[in-house]
Amino acid sequence: MKVKKICTAAAALAGLSGVAQAQSTVTLYGTLDAGLMYQSTAAASFAPTARDLGHVFRYKDGGIYASNWGLKGSEDLGGGYHVNFKLQGSFDSGTGRFQLSDTPGTAAIFNQFSTVGVSGPFGTFDAGRQIVPMIYAMYDTDVRGAQYFGSILTAWLGMNQAAGWPGTSTNGPLGALYDSNALVYQSPKFYGASLALEYAPGGIAGQPQGGTRESAVLKYSNYGLNLSAAYYNGHDANPFPANYPTAPAAPSTGLNNNRFYYLGAMYTFRGFSVSGSYSNGKNPANSSHVDFELWSAGLGYKFTPSLKVTSGFYYLKDKNNSANHSSEFAIGTEYNVSKRTLAYAQVGYVDNDGTMNQTIVYGQPVAPGKSTTAAMVGVRHSF
Amino acid sequence: MNVINKLGCATGVLLLASSIHAWSQTSDAADATVASAPASGVASQKSTKQANRALRKQVYTAIGKVKAIDAGNISVTARSGVVTLNGTVKDASQVGQVADIARGVPGVTSVNNKLSVARPFGGQ
Secondary structure, three states, X not given: OHXXXXXXXXXXXXXHHOOOOOOEEXXXXXXXXXXXXXXXXXXXXXXXXXXXOOOEXXXXXXXXXXXXXXXXXXXXXXXXXXXXXXXXXXXXXXXOOEOOOOOXXXXXXXXXXXXXXXXXOOEEEEEEXXXXXXXXXXXXXXXXXXXXXXXXXXXXXXXXXXXXXXXXXXXXXXXXXXXXXXXXXXXXXXXOEEEEEEEEOOOOXXXXXXXXXXXXEEEEEEOOEEEEEEEEEEEOOOOOOOOOOOOOOOOOOOOEEEEEEEEEEEEEEOOEEEEEEEEEXXXXXXXXXXXXXXXXXXXXXXXXXXXXXXXXXXXXXXXXXXXXXXXXXXXXXXXXXXXXXXXXXXXXXXXXXXOOOOOOEOOOOOOOOOEEEEEEEEEEEEO | OHHHHHHHHHHHHHHHHHHHHHHOOOOHHHHHHHHOHHHOHHHHHHHHXXXXXXXXXXXXXXXXXXXXXXXXXXXXXXXXXXXEEEEEEXXXXXXXXXXXXXXXXXXXXXXXXXXXXXXXXXXX
């Protein structure tokens, strides 16, 4: 209380004296995104042998992206420099629960972002847990916009499931959506081209390489064309078995076991958007078991500024076993009811073969090795 | 025949030139390309297309100068000075900003703005 009063007094004094103090802003924001969905098969886990539990009709959070909320702020230092912070967490609007963190069974209030950093003429630097650059590289080159229902994101997660991700934490075996303890630099644009670099120290005692991650993304954006190239490399990725904490996490030994490349392009002309990508994810320490390829193609059309249809095709292949492959097609329409409210309807079909279990929507497993259809209608409201 | 054709062309060019003077203060380069347009059937179509393409490029160059805007998500098409914008931008303020930039490019007579705001991936 005392501290607060002193601060207020100081602020008042500063205001009175007319000193040109830099202005700080803090914004509270968030999104609720939910709907009803039907799916023709279901499973209780991402295990390649999980049995088909039959069709499911449910409330589903996140048809476009997860519901989330956050606080962000910026302090103007002058000369074009700012200190920025962002605290953001995702939650399930159906239950109010927090979504996954980097450790199974452990809730993190700000599981998406908890960063502080500086921006200026040199670019942007952010430190802390955050969404990593490779995900934006995908978002920029997928007509479906890496959304939670049938997109490059769910296809990439399908690749992770095939590589043994149990889906109980955000620690995946191939690439990453979020990294904890990450240091990310984003360059300014030069003739439409920009570079992002990430390094995350692992903090493992006696193991300088233990748990470290590094990534680089090169992007181009101009003349209606987005190009992205991403490289990601991680050590000691995906340490948690499906039955953690009954079974312990794998020890961090500095093993280089997560490598992911992505190349993508998207072109926008009039109302049309077309996209395509190729990516490869493998475990360099065990590539005879974990080596996957993913191709994508997308086509979208915007009828009016508030109505669009997007579609995408995603093909996933196990390079070590030709019996394991998966093709997914998703199509959806979005209508902006107002500036802050969006209604959507989407349908997806996935043909999983072998042990593949590529999902249609994030957070609802399908039966492995089967064909599955899903449909969802929902609303997304931002505040 | 030749004389009549030439006369016709000259009149057309003159008319067009005077009308350009009347309706806008465009750059010399843009004027020249538009004015030479009706010289002959095929050639005129070709040069109109060239002028449209040149204008489209100029608009992209102008948008590309603002580093906060990703012109890779924006479609620009030009037709005799009328520029149509489509695609998406990062936030609501950029919808108007991009249109203003396009309007400021010499040779642009009007802007048809169909831009919308992309839903952000990582929150706001």
